Amino acid sequence: MRILTYPHDLALGGSQLNAIELSAALRDRGHEVVVYGRPGALVDTVRSLGLEFLTAPDPGRRPSPRVARDLAGLVRERRIDVLHGYEWPPGLECNLAGRLSGALSMTTVMSMSVAPFLPRSMPVVVGTEQIADAERRAGRHRVRVLEPPVDVVANQPDDALGRDFRVRQGIGDDFTVVCVSRLAHQLKLEGILTAIDAVGRLAAAAPVRLVVVGDGPARAEVERRADLVNVRTGRPVVVLPGAIDDPRPAYAAADVVLGMGGSALRAAAFGKPLVVQGEGGFFRLLTPESLPDFLWTGWYGYGGADRPPVDLLADLLAGLAVDESRRRDLGRFSRAVVEQRFALTEAAARQEAIYDAALRERRRGADRAWTTLAADGAAAGRFADYHLRRCLARLRGRRAADDFNAQPLARRVDGSGERRPEPGRDGAALLYFAGAPWSAVTGTDKHLAGELARTRDVIWIDPPMSWRARRRRGLQVPLVTEPIPGLVRVSTSCVPGVSRPVLRRLTRLHADLDARRVVRDRGVAIAGVVVSDPEQRFPRWVDAPRVYFETDDFVAGAELLGRSAGYARACRRRNVADCDVVVAVTQDLVDVLAAGRRPGLVLPNGTDAEHYGDVARIVAAPEVLLAGPIAGVVGQLNERLDLGSLDAVAATGASLLLVGPRYEECPETRARLDALIARPNVQWIDRQPFERLPEFMAALAVGLTPYAVTDFNRASFPLKTLEYLAAGRPAVSTDLPAARALETDLVELVTTPQEFASRTLALLSAPPDEALVARRQAFARQHSWAERARRLEQIVALAGSGPGTDREGDR
Template sequence: MKVLVYPHAMELGGSQLNAVELAGAVRDLGHEVTVTSEPGPLVQRVVDMGLEHLELPAERRRPSPVTVRRLRSLVDERGFDVVHGYEWPPGVEAYFAAGRRRDVAATCTVMSMAVAPFLPADLSLAVGTAQIRLSVLEERFQRRAGGGRHAGRGFDPGLVNLLEPPVDLAANRPGHPTAAFRAQHGLDDPADAGLLDVVVVCRLVPELKLEGVLTAVDVVGDLARELPLRLVIVGDGSVREQVEARAAAANERAGRRAVVLTGALGDPRPAYAAASITLGMGGSALRALAFGRPLIVQGEDGFFELLTTESSRTFLRQGWYGLGGDGTATLVRILRELAADDARRKDLGDFGLHLVTERFSLEGAALLQEAIYLDALERAAGQRPQAAREAVRTVSGVVAHKVRRRRQRRRGTVATDDFNALTKRRTQR
């Protein structure tokens, strides 16, 4: 197959890292894979992997008829069999670029915590958790059930696939070198010998991340007066100054450098490997497991939970995230427990490494992705009686969404990561 992979962005982040790594793994199965995207830090990763990169303009509407035409011309010129968009705007553009051709298939992967309801129901879709897949299926079934004499027609659960965020276990593994990272960021000061580093790797943005990061800063700043803890925050973003200010206050309370901000790292593996304890959500949480360290899963509205044999069942169902909890009190309890017990930390780290190895390998995900592509091609070659109706519904849904966003911007309430912003509202129903 000839596959065109289209990530939604190219800054460091979970969905786009998955897109790039999975593109390379599918290539390694013997397929011809090309990546198209706007410029960004991850483009160099694409080039280093030996994948061809085709650039899209950074300043463009999303989704855009211009991008659809560009993708369609690439399909015509280069003979791509599959156009694969990550997150909803590239997914919509891939769908219209493929059109009704029987020799080209469109697929979409959504690793956000919510799926745009106007994505075409006849678009091959992959989501990252069993709970989200079930939610999409329920929504689509209800929509079809309310369709009068057409009720139930066109509902195809096989179009919604579960593809959990994969981890490259060859690249991410225990024992990765850390000396240069620790020296660069002053983590080896003799006065700090014996400190346990709690490492979080994330974008410093308001959506999803900020609340938990600020809670961790405050908690470690307070506990550092009695426990050998240090929080290392790896990442950058629009709220970095806010995090830095809170970290400065925490360090003043602790009387030492209890919170360290390193900025973004092109290669965060040394940070994961340097951790004694990891904190994170989504793909970052899974990547942390590959280094054999205990993991505290972060969510929103005060959610923190230690990964254990018991809690793993919840995360395998709903994803590496949660909503609601005691916030500060919970994180204090977990960090006290881990700081006091070396054997407990090792056992939990070993469990996490076993879990990610058995269930989240990149090689296994590549085989599943290959199967999704083949299924999408087979479906494209058949009859698609709902295609025209789905196209109209999707265009109407996108327009309505854009109008809502414009109104929100005028009120100053719009979120940048719009469908992740739906997570709380949908979960609380």
């Protein structure tokens, strides 16, 4: 046979390597094989294997008529029998070229689900039995399975290669976990960050390393998390060598490999214990018991654990670290699995048989003109729908996402092929209309939802944002994403003018419809609805307990938030009337909201005590240039602050650090902030990711909560006070009801700027007191977000038990 292999690109990647290695193996079986595509890093691999490389024209939009015509010309010129595209763009171009030239065209899909617009008359090869089963159920009968092949000669145990890699990376004899992966947000990032945290936890008690080989768009997030762990442990526990053209030395150096897909199988070929990484907290060891599941679903999984992913992976790795005998046994089993089932020579024979069968079907008339024309027409319609949706997403300010790679089949169906209720570990989810986007500064809603998602799946609805604002702020995200395991984010994009009287109702209706569509498409029940966005109405299509939750006094702060007080009051009145129970962060705000009309409960803000628990061992952020000791504010800078108190602290000459974004609206506030920051003993550092805040807490000797005494602030519960205590830092706060409600002597309450400055100076000059540090951190742990999330779960349950029961249940 004369075969043209067309990988989807020639950058480093598992699908492309499979295509090239199979081509060489087929050539060795006596076939004429050429590789076609745009030049990339793997062209050298193609030529090193003795294969001819043909350069494709620049495709432009995919599928490309220009490429299809070029392929058809090559068929006629070289008498090609089979055009074999890998993934859907080359598959569609090969299909069109086959129609023009008469050659057999087929597609291999090594992604984790198949594009619905690949013509069903076209032979398709997939990598797992689960995907093949789903495609047959969907009406695609010409589908076959060829699991990702591995060259077991080029990839085999090599101690010398591994030792050399360890020396070059400075790893020594440490227990080493290796992950070879593209650093991508979809599919990959969640597991990599979990692995960094898990190894960081183990490193406190044992010599362990994590080596992450690869590069990609999520590199910055991976580096930040790795730096945090390395600083905490005081040594390079996480090693990031970047992309390596030949990652075999990294596999050879590993004691355990973490991976999915083709990377997992290559690791197994090196005789290493394999932990298969998926999403939703999925980590599972390859054993004789787990092998049948992986042969069905592929080397990936979704969810299924009833423990936090970091705990699960840390315990799994800890067990392997101390049991060398088990590692040897698992490594031998991994190698045997690859040799017996995934060897490249066997895969080439199966690929040859697939070609022969497809050619025989064609000769028997399986490709009748009218059937192929109908199949092509139906596929064209599905592709037009797909393309239109992507165009609309771009116009509305959403980033286009390839949902065939981003939405694996194993995430959507269970082991029997039935639709998996996702999200919903127990078949029900909490619908949470948030007061701020998921991408905003981490606040009450985000902390609570993140904790809830550990045990209860959450559908998070962003406040709607216009496509123009999204473009201006660089927030082009798809309608549906999964930023953390267990949480689905719905991001509604709409026309400009979302705050105008006529349009604001329509935009909230749009958010309601988007939420309804996601709930319907994912087939989940709703356990309860929380509305924290004061402008959003409760959905009428949900029959579930309704909780109205105010994290601030939105009426008192309407002007600060750029809203009409009258409009804010009307929204509040409507939501209070529609809910089963009202909840707020302070008793003052509960009293305003409930006013005898509805049951009312207090749910104070909490803190992530574990996040700040190691501040004493963390090196302060290098951006901090002030001389110590330093007093500081970590949070948003706006009209809520009592700038008189901050001026008084700065006037003493003490070092004052301000960390957080500036959101002031008033020109007078802007001028005063500018003047404060201009002082030589004051430094301002703009918004920082939540993961880095411990570094800035480490720079502080005293934490400040200088809030002006206003109706808005009297009803608020500042997050920063508890965060200072969680870091073991003393706290000075304006005397506000929320601070008094903590009922602790660990927070200094003051009433005047002069008192604020004098108490701050006294604390800055006080000697370190380890007992006080321990008391502060112990107090903060009593106010964890996990406890607040459990309380919110209880409130939702109480809200469904009938009016009037909430107060009784709270006593």
